[in-house]
Amino acid sequence: MTHESSRTSPPSDAGRTVDHPCTERPQTEDQLRTQDQPAQGQPFVHDARLVLWAPSFVASRADGDLAAAVDGFYHGDRRYLRSLRVSVDGVHLAATNAVTESADRAVFEAVLRQVGQSTADPAVTLRRERSVQPARFTELVEVVNHGSQQVTCTLRITAQADFAAMDAVKAGTALAAVEPACEGQRLTWTAGGDRLSLTASEPPADVRVDGPTDSLAVSLVADTEGTLLFELALAPGETWRRELTGLAESGTPTPFxxxxxxxxPWDALELTCADSDFTRLLAQSEQDLARLLLADPQAxxxxxxxxxxxxxxxxxxxxxxxxxxxxxxxxxxxxxxxxxxxxxxxxxxxxxxxxxxxxxxxxxxxxxxxxxxxxxxxxxxxxxxxxxxxxxxxxxxxxxxxxxxxxxxxxxxxxxxxxxxxxxxxxxxxxxxxxxxxxxxxxxxxxxxxxxxxxxxxxxxxxxxxxxxxxxxxxxxxxxxxxxxxxxxxxxxxxxxxxxxxxxxxxxxxxxxxxxxxxxxxxxxxxxxxxxxxxxxxxxxxxxxxxxxxxxxxxxxxxxxxxxxxxxxxxxxxxxxxxxxxxxxxxxxxxxxxxxxxxxxxxxxxxxxxxxxxxxxxxxxxxxxxxxxxxxxxxxxxxxxxxxxxxxxxxxxxxxRPQAWAAAAPVALLQALLGLQADVPAGRLTVHPAASRLLPLSVRGLRVAGVPLTVQIAADGTVQAQTSAAVEVLTSPPDRP
CATH class of the missing domain: 1.50.10.10 (Glycosyltransferase)
Known part of the structure; x- marks a missing residue:
């Protein structure tokens, strides 16, 4: 069964519990590699949406689906989940918005075309709020009926796992998917010593609202794809929510x-300047760098x-x-x-x-x-x-x-x-x-x-x-x-x-x-x-x-x-x-x-x-x-x-994207544009800014000798630098081009 047909075919078993034999069939990496398909070349990732918390991340499409060659839930140089798709009765989901809220959180929004509409205005929306923590991702799935009519529909979430090593993904090698098993409201996959679970549950109390009940069926589609089916009935104004949790358990310890x-290991960097693009660059870079951090297990x-x-x-x-x-x-x-x-x-x-x-x-x-x-x-x-x-x-x-x-x-x-x-x-x-x-x-x-x-x-x-x-x-x-x-x-x-x-x-x-x-x-x-x-x-x-x-x-x-x-x-x-x-x-x-x-x-x-x-x-x-x-x-x-x-x-x-030294580049630009050089052993700190369209500028969150440093440059080039470090602060106005 192709991915596309699994998105659009109406579920024959919606609304009832499906009893399938779902015994686990562990597979080793060697067994998986014997089923490799010819490499298709390194996957493109420029249009992928990444949310991460090292050593884990999720890459997806702009509509939230994990559907392309690079997409998946990864942990420690291995892809656990390779496909995750949400569909509703074969209805066209028109993606309307995708926002990376922070390095570890993204939101995807879509409209269910022609569902519950009494006018030309969209009536029913789908929202997916995804966050990542090490070895875990959660996804809050929300359907809202904004219209004036009762809406009934079947929401389907399908998933596949392949446990592909990163070098195989990077080479474009398509590995055979692993057969899942059903355990209540959970799908599980096992390969060698690695295990992945995907669980559907009621969301936490702080995000729940009074809404409709639903019936859930967990089943297998073909031999390698698992599905979660939800029969929904939403009155006007009602909201339905479920939370998915993906958990990776590695048989091989990650190096870090x-x-x-x-x-x-740094304070929040706060920049105010005349160029909002630079301010955004620094803010996003700091978020990404914080989620790219890893620790040495030896210390x-x-x-x-x-x-x-x-x-x-x-x-x-x-x-x-x-x-x-x-x-x-x-x-x-x-x-x-x-x-x-x-x-x-x-x-x-x-x-x-x-x-x-x-x-x-x-x-x-x-x-x-x-x-x-x-x-x-x-x-x-x-x-x-x-x-x-x-x-x-x-x-x-x-x-x-x-x-x-x-x-x-x-x-x-x-x-x-x-x-x-x-x-x-x-x-x-x-x-x-x-x-x-x-x-x-x-x-x-x-x-x-x-x-x-x-x-x-x-x-x-x-x-x-x-x-x-x-x-x-x-x-x-x-x-x-x-x-x-x-x-x-x-x-x-x-x-x-x-x-x-x-x-x-x-x-x-x-x-x-x-x-x-x-x-x-x-x-x-x-x-x-x-x-x-x-x-x-x-x-x-x-x-x-x-x-x-x-x-x-x-x-x-x-x-x-x-x-x-x-x-x-x-x-x-x-x-x-x-x-x-x-x-x-x-x-x-x-x-x-x-x-x-x-x-x-x-x-x-x-x-x-x-x-x-x-x-x-x-x-x-x-x-x-x-x-x-x-x-x-x-x-x-x-x-x-x-x-x-x-x-x-x-x-x-x-x-x-993100890449650590690319994310660090805006900080290096800031240092250069400030003309900031430190020599704590000699007791000196120099601020000699370059004339720039950034002015006026104020930055907090810098540190020298372990204590805070703030720098302010007025529109006329007047420089003020403040720190309690035991250094002489040498300032001068910008050179004029």
């Missing part, structure tokens, strides 16, 4: 634990941000580190939890199969091995990343500057020393003074920087570079990390600082000799060096990551700043990953023409830090303008089409 709402008070939903709802070294770094103006607690969680899993040995090395910070952690469909197989704990280790070092240093207590920094000094040693002993395997990577397993990631798709590192003519690859931004990360690490070693009276400063100086000279190329517009840094040490000369956003790290001198920084704002990179709604003039440019290419909010935010922050506030403002305003197209929930990436050709940016169809 959920975080309670009260344990969010449950240590929390970090999972990378994103649906594909990456787990610990990713690079993503979690960048997210924590962008959120430092909200406090250091998230940074501390992220640093410690990764430090507990820092490499301790050389293991070829996982690419682990002593001192290395890992790439990702999953409950199971990931089979990505192109021959790529990533073990549950995978270290294939070139940049997580220097980013860990820099986050430790920056958190210290924002006021992370010395005692907490001191506890991480052994891991700092191991990470610094990895930079010099393992990160540069050929000894040329630069960090490079190559997949040593043959089944890992071909590219191991943040642009990790297989075709992301290209020459200007569009041809692909061959590994080993030395990325431009990784050299900047390593340079900044070596100096930051040396500063910490000196501050905490540990040896070795001079050696790392000398190493950083040699890297800087090697970069200057090898990476700079030129075209008719002038000089710029290449994205990478290839296996033959040739500059990979495409114009890319990678150069934006160099600013503010200290790797470039003043003139080099000016060249990069001007190139970033060139039309080829920045005439869209942010910064393109790959300039439009490059061969092989594709505005929907994952890393060869799309726009990633976090990438743009890193460039904005670097521009501000390097002394180019007007450049930072102009680029920030482009990204802020993208917000309304995505209902203020910025996706992982979106199309790099020019603003002159489209009044709104187009989605990248398979993009995560």
């Amino acid at each position: 634990e959920p975080v309670a709402a009260a344990d969010r 449950p008070t240590d929390v970090f941000a999972a990378a994103g939903a649906p594909w990456f709802l787990t610990l990713f070294g690079r993503d979690s580190l960048w997210t924590a770094r962008m959120l430092l103006p909200l406090g250091t607690e998230l940074a501390a939890g992220t640093l410690r969680t990764l430090a507990r899993r820092q490499g301790r040995a050389t293991v070829a199969a996982t690419e682990e090395q002593p001192g290395k910070i890992l790439h990702e952690v999953r409950a199971e091995q990931q089979e990505l469909g192109d021959g790529t197989r990533l073990p549950p704990r995978y270290f294939g990343t070139i940049d997580a280790t220097p980013l860990w070092i820099t986050l430790l240093h920056d958190a210290w500057r924002w006021g992370l207590p010395d005692s907490e920094v001191a506890e991480l000094l052994p891991q700092l020393e191991a990470a610094l040693n990895w930079l010099t002993e393992y990160g540069d395997p050929d000894g040329d003074g630069l960090l490079e990577y190559i997949d040593s397993t043959g089944t890992g990631l071909a590219n191991q920087g943040w642009k990790d798709s297989g075709d992301s590192i290209r020459f200007r003519d569009g041809s692909q570079a061959k590994a080993p690859i030395a990325l431009c931004e990784v050299q900047a990360y390593a340079y900044e990390a070596a100096l930051a690490g040396a500063t910490l070693l000196d501050a905490f009276h540990r040896p070795g600082a001079a050696g790392y400063r000398s190493w950083a100086a040699r890297l800087q000279e090697a970069f200057r000799r090898a990476f700079w190329v030129a075209d008719r517009h002038g000089r710029y840094p290449a994205i990478a060096l290839d296996a033959d040490k040739r500059p990979v000369d495409s114009v890319t956003s990678g150069m934006g990551h160099l600013l503010g790290t200290g790797l470039l001198d003043a003139e080099e920084s000016r060249l990069v700043a001007d190139r970033l704002l060139s039309p080829g990179l920045a005439d869209g709604y942010g910064l393109r990953t790959y300039a439009a003039e490059n061969g092989g440019y594709n505005p929907l290419g994952y890393h060869v023409g799309s726009i990633w909010p976090h990438d743009t935010a890193i460039a904005v922050h670097g521009l501000a830090k390097a002394g180019f506030p007007d450049h930072a403002r102009r680029l920030a305003e482009r990204l802020i303008a993208a917000g309304p197209a995505f209902e203020a929930r910025l996706p992982e990436l979106f199309a790099g089409t020019a603003r002159s050709s489209s009044r709104r940016p187009a989605p990248y169809p398979a993009s995560c």
Whole structure:
């Protein structure tokens, strides 16, 4: 039976209890995989509605149904429920509204066409209010008769489960559905050690109203679809409600634990400014980030941000580190939890199969091995990343500057020393003074920087570079990390600082000799060096990551700043990953023409830090303008089409939304536009805002040295910053463009 026929066929057994043999038939994952259908490609998710509370989420259509390839109720990298549909007597349900009320709650509304109508006005409505908690979702289903006639109808809720692993869903592999069992007002499914239940019950007393009675029948449709049938009789003005509860019980513990709402490690961020789009961006981002948090089971008070939903709802070294770094103006607690969680899993040995090395910070952690469909197989704990280790070092240093207590920094000094040693002993395997990577397993990631798709590192003519690859931004990360690490070693009276400063100086000279190329517009840094040490000369956003790290001198920084704002990179709604003039440019290419909010935010922050506030403002305003197209929930990436050709940016169809570093990007923009820099050990806090259409502006919820910070900027540029932290606050009016 097809899904569509199950939505429209009238129920033959409505109104009576159906007695079916419903014995459970447990199936293992291996048994399920033997029934796989051919992969159809990665599902599109741009039109999905996600509500989440990590490590769980529900993805659905805008009408509330779970009906598309990506849809479902997920918990811990596994989809439990793959289909959930509501129908009424085969009546057309006209979806009228879908609202994401918060990160973990959404409301879907529809009209029952031609039901109970005495005029052309709709009379009967359906409302579904869905919320998610870890391992659980609830859905309040409500039918209201607003008309003047008695209405009788049969409401049907059908469901299927498949217990698909995330890699199978992402590959577009259609798994066979699992047969359900009936238990009173409950449907249950079992596969191996995993179990799913879907229960219908009266709603809680605080949402109940006096209304009609109904009769409920629980039955099986075909062999793999369960149904809940309700015969309704509604007098004019009456409301009927039932609550569905889905509960996932995992046979395999998830690697990380959920975080309670009260344990969010920052205060509420309150922004008032002249741009309502930016205010909405920050508000939605804060909600999403709170629901992306996970805790380390080895130390449950240590929390970090999972990378994103649906594909990456787990610990990713690079993503979690960048997210924590962008959120430092909200406090250091998230940074501390992220640093410690990764430090507990820092490499301790050389293991070829996982690419682990002593001192290395890992790439990702999953409950199971990931089979990505192109021959790529990533073990549950995978270290294939070139940049997580220097980013860990820099986050430790920056958190210290924002006021992370010395005692907490001191506890991480052994891991700092191991990470610094990895930079010099393992990160540069050929000894040329630069960090490079190559997949040593043959089944890992071909590219191991943040642009990790297989075709992301290209020459200007569009041809692909061959590994080993030395990325431009990784050299900047390593340079900044070596100096930051040396500063910490000196501050905490540990040896070795001079050696790392000398190493950083040699890297800087090697970069200057090898990476700079030129075209008719002038000089710029290449994205990478290839296996033959040739500059990979495409114009890319990678150069934006160099600013503010200290790797470039003043003139080099000016060249990069001007190139970033060139039309080829920045005439869209942010910064393109790959300039439009490059061969092989594709505005929907994952890393060869799309726009990633976090990438743009890193460039904005670097521009501000390097002394180019007007450049930072102009680029920030482009990204802020993208917000309304995505209902203020910025996706992982979106199309790099020019603003002159489209009044709104187009989605990248398979993009995560929400994504942690995309959600953190507006906070990074705020920091850059405020010109906010902290150096608590030196007793200084600087506020040097960029002139902006945001003014007047007031922001609360910032923290420095563990205490609140408020900033107000009047329309004329007058700056007021208030904090009880033991720092001197240095303010200045905005530079005028």
